Amino acid sequence: MNHLISIDDLDRAGIERILDRAESFAEVSGRDIKKVPALRGRTIVNLFYEASTRTSSSFELAAKRLSADVVSIRSAGSSVDKGESLRDTVQTLSAYDPAAIVIRSPYAGAAQLVARWTDAAVINAGDGKHEHPTQALLDVFTLRQRLGSLEDLNIWIVGDVLHSRVARSDILAFQRMGASVTVCGPPTLLPRGIEALGCAASPTLDGISEADVIYVLRMQHERMQESFVPSLREYAERYQIGLGRLQPNQLLMHPGPVNRGVELSADAIDSPQALIGQQVKAGVAVRMAVLYELLAGRPAAHMAVAA
Amino acid sequence: MSPNTVVLDRDGMRRTLVRIAHEIVEKNPPGEPGQIAIVGIQRRGAVLARRLHTLTSELIEPTVPLGFVDISFYRDDLRLRDPSNAAPVVHATQLDFPVDGRAIVIVDDVLYTGRTVRAAIDEIFDFGRPARVQLAVLVDRGHRELPIRPDYVGKNLPTAQDQRVNVRVEEIDGFEEVTIGPAAEPRRQAA
Numbered sequence: 001m002n003h004l005i006s007i008d009d010l011d012r013a014g015i016e017r018i019l020d021r022a023e024s025f026a027e028v029s030g031r032d033i034k035k036v037p038a039l040r041g042r043t044i045v046n047l048f049y050e051a052s053t054r055t056s057s058s059f060e061l062a063a064k065r066l067s068a069d070v071v072s073i074r075s076a077g078s079s080v081d082k083g084e085s086l087r088d089t090v091q092t093l094s095a096y097d098p099a100a101i102v103i104r105s106p107y108a109g110a111a112q113l114v115a116r117w118t119d120a121a122v123i124n125a126g127d128g129k130h131e132h133p134t135q136a137l138l139d140v141f142t143l144r145q146r147l148g149s150l151e152d153l154n155i156w157i158v159g160d161v162l163h164s165r166v167a168r169s170d171i172l173a174f175q176r177m178g179a180s181v182t183v184c185g186p187p188t189l190l191p192r193g194i195e196a197l198g199c200a201a202s203p204t205l206d207g208i209s210e211a212d213v214i215y216v217l218r219m220q221h222e223r224m225q226e227s228f229v230p231s232l233r234e235y236a237e238r239y240q241i242g243l244g245r246l247q248p249n250q251l252l253m254h255p256g257p258v259n260r261g262v263e264l265s266a267d268a269i270d271s272p273q274a275l276i277g278q279q280v281k282a283g284v285a286v287r288m289a290v291l292y293e294l295l296a297g298r299p300a301a302h303m304a305v306a307a
Numbered sequence: 308m309s310p311n312t313v314v315l316d317r318d319g320m321r322r323t324l325v326r327i328a329h330e331i332v333e334k335n336p337p338g339e340p341g342q343i344a345i346v347g348i349q350r351r352g353a354v355l356a357r358r359l360h361t362l363t364s365e366l367i368e369p370t371v372p373l374g375f376v377d378i379s380f381y382r383d384d385l386r387l388r389d390p391s392n393a394a395p396v397v398h399a400t401q402l403d404f405p406v407d408g409r410a411i412v413i414v415d416d417v418l419y420t421g422r423t424v425r426a427a428i429d430e431i432f433d434f435g436r437p438a439r440v441q442l443a444v445l446v447d448r449g450h451r452e453l454p455i456r457p458d459y460v461g462k463n464l465p466t467a468q469d470q471r472v473n474v475r476v477e478e479i480d481g482f483e484e485v486t487i488g489p490a491a492e493p494r495r496q497a498a
Contacts (some may be wrong), residue, residue: 027400028471033433036380066380296385 003115003122004290008045014271015176015291017140022282022289028065029284039066039295042099047056047089048125049105054256055125055134058283059102061146064261066288068295070097086110086116094118099295103127108165114240121294125167129223130245138170138286140177141214142278145273146251154206157199157238159217159263162189163224166255167217171197184208185217185239188228205238205245211273215253216263233264311473314464320445320483323461324355327443328362330459331412337367341410341438342465344372348427349398352415354443355477359414372404379449381426398497406435412459414472418444421455448472 002011010018044063045269048056052203056072056246072091086105091281093101101118104125111124126132128162143150145210155174161167161183173195174181181199183190194201219232243263246252252274253262260266268274335343344429345363347356351377360373377398404495413427428440443459448466466487473486 024379024399028380035433037429038380038382082330260319294378297387 001294003111003124003231003292004133005111005115005122005124007136007169007176007221010176011075012110012176015137015140015173018137018289018293019144019286020078021292022137022141022285025065025288025292026282026285028288035067035068037064037118038292039063039076039099042068042115043096044068044100044102044291044294045093045096045098045120046070046071046125047103048072049086049091049103049110050126052104052125054280054283055104055132058280059123059125059134059287061284062287062291065284068291071096071098071154071228086113088186090114090117094120100291123290123294128165130165130167132165132255133167133169133173134283134287134290135166136173137290138279139166139170139215139253139255140173140215140216141282142253142275143251144177145214145278145282149178150174153179154182154185155179155210155215155216156211157217158184158205158208158241160189160219160239161185161194162191162228163220164217166198170215171199175256176293182207182211186229186235197264208245211250213251213253214241214246215235216256218255219259219262236262239263241268243271246271247274253279257282280293309336311486313484314396314446314488315462315485319482320461321370323445324358326364327461328359328366331363331441332366333441335410335412341408342371343412344374344404344406344409345412345414346376346402346431347425348413348415348456349377349400350479351474351476352413353398354478355416356432359412372409374402374404376400376402376427377428378423378426378430383422383426383431391435398408400476401471402432402434404433406431406437407434408438410439410441411437412443413477414443415453415470416476418442418447418457418460419450420453421451421453424455425453445474446472463479 028034046056046059060070060072098120100121100123101114102123102125103114105127108128108130110127111122115122122130124133157167157170171181174200182202183194184202185197187203190201240263246268248272252268254264254276258264330398345356347353360371363371376398411431423478424442441458444457444466445458447457448464450468470492471488471490475482475484477483
């Protein structure tokens with residue numbers, strides 16, 4: 001594997017190998033000196049064309065804890081997020097001979113394009129409505145830590161599936177690990193033909209009491225150019241997950257950031273059934289494992305010629 | 308397995324470890340500053356460390372702390388490895404006791420180039436500042452590439468560089484022996 005663009009780049013054994021290694025990296029994060037020399041001397045570029053707290057900070061920490069040199073570039077709002085200049089930016093940065101480029105972009109397919117323009121390993125940190133593979137890996141990691149395995153789990157993904165790259169990556173990853181997935185939301189927010197990914201689709205919450213895990217998605221106002229729901233209040237009434245709709249044995253997940261009182265009620269967010277904090281915590285270890293998987297054993301471009 | 312010569316059998320391995328345990332205790336008398344702790348290098352070094360821990364704990368009070376290091380993230384050849392085997396599967400590093408001021412006895416099965424031990428020392432220093440670091444190995448096969456020497460040796464085994472030394476332990480392999488043979492059984496090359 002040279003790049004991580006989609007969960008489809010990984011088979012089940014690959015996912016398990018990365019998550020096993022993430023366990024070791026979680027141990028590193030518990031040390032006094034939270035650093036190992038595995039990627040010493042390598043350069044990693046974080047290119048974020050879209051707002052992000054968790055993903056950008058955890059990728060930066062992950063790279064630093066592997067002793068890599070990190071350059072983080074944010075260009076939200078500047079004129080660079082247009083097709084041709086993305087290419088120019090990538091080619092400019094490639095002149096520094098980075099080992100990896102981590103890219104977040106509002107455009108689906110951006111990571112795939114970047115992979116064509118550079119010799120570096122490219123990691124998709126979210127491209128528009130397409131995919132967010134490292135989020136899916138840390139979600140699987142979090143569930144595996146809590147339950148041991150995802151085999152035969154019944155997972156419901158609830159909310160704004162249409163705009164969610166997390167949903168697309170999670171559907172693929174959860175199913176690959178042996179779980180069955182149902183997506184649920186207002187018909188306007190369920191992409192047509194989503195069943196082609198192998199999951200079930202439901203416009204109502206009927207049957208959600210059977211779920212082992214409820215994965216709630218964020219309402220993505222910033223991606224909505226028209227009204228998909230009559231009002232957030234009506235949406236909350238029909239689809240919000242609160243303690244009233246949560247069975248005592250069900251686990252609750254959310255990729256963050258949460259719109260409190262919209263897709264989740266405040267009491268549910270703070271309940272012990274919520275794994276939201278663990279998901280964030282898993283982010284650094286899992287991203288260390290992804291960087292290690294892609295870069296360990298991969299000679300720098302100039303070394304490949306010599307070898 | 309036929310071309311392999313057995314250099315230590317089950318009984319020989321047991322007696323060797325008992326001797327090393329006594330030497331460790333003799334060289335680090337209880338009461339002196341710098342109490343010992345035993346740290347095995349994953350995976351077969353970890354198995355031997357477990358046994359040395361049991362043996363030394365019978366000889367001194369209080370109980371000797373036991374830890375494990377996995378040196379995968381500290382290897383010096385990460386970039387050079389065959390891509391298909393590039394990122395080795397890792398096992399846990401576990402050092403739950405304060406390393407500061409301890410006499411750390413690193414345990415490994417075979418001492419060869421010394422690079423694995425170099426990596427283990429680096430990793431231990433990321434946990435603190437030990438008073439001393441010593442090295443116990445079941446087999447020293449020579450061909451050092453770094454200025455590293457063992458403090459406790461089970462068996463000195465002169466080898467050619469293309470020969471392989473195979474340490475087999477009950478916990479991983481289901482049987483106990485040390486053999487020397489011609490190159491390449493499919494096992495991870497020692498770093």
